[in-house]
Amino acid sequence: KQEVTQIPAALSVPEGENLVLNCSFTDSAIYNLQWFRQDPGKGLTSLLLIQSSQREQTSGRLNASLDKSSGRSTLYIAASQPGDSATYLCAVRRDTGGFKTIFGAGTRLFVKA
């Protein structure tokens, strides 16, 4: 059974700091891994998707990496801004049994101005 864990559960950093959010999964047989952002009371916004054959994806100040063998993904945010404050979720899509998506519990990020 696939389990997805995100550490830390919450993080508070000063503006301008570079930071790393972690996502680990127990079953390396994944189809892809997607990082989302969720603002309070809102839906999820897709940030990056990494296919199982890829090592990393970049979009602006965001960089996501994937290491299937160790069951880990990281989301790197450069030069953090107050507008980055949100909950960040990773979701793993397995490649067997119907491609089911399993979400982590999320990391709540607060960037102080």
Next chain:
Amino acid sequence: DAGVIQSPRHEVTEMGQEVTLRCKPISGHNSLFWYRQTMMRGLELLIYFNNNVPIDDSGMPEDRFSAKMPNASFSTLKIQPSEPRDSAVYFCASSLSADSSYNEQFFGPGTRLTVL
């Protein structure tokens, strides 16, 4: 594109009543997903469809829950009868296809359901 559209945005009902949530996926997307989000359990996949056919409904909690996708542009999630423990935010998401690793899931704004 308008994105994934869900209605209603908020629903308050009394225990025992029937609740119907609606979703319109992004045009051209062939896969549709229903999720439920609660503080205790986080985001859980309830069911997903590919080309209007239910593929995996193992996340549907009980027989009180049912989902349909009569055509490519519309899906419903029905709870009958509703119970207070069904209170949650229900999200609909869509992607181009379920069986391609390239395809991102795009989420709607959610329906916040409160069962009294």
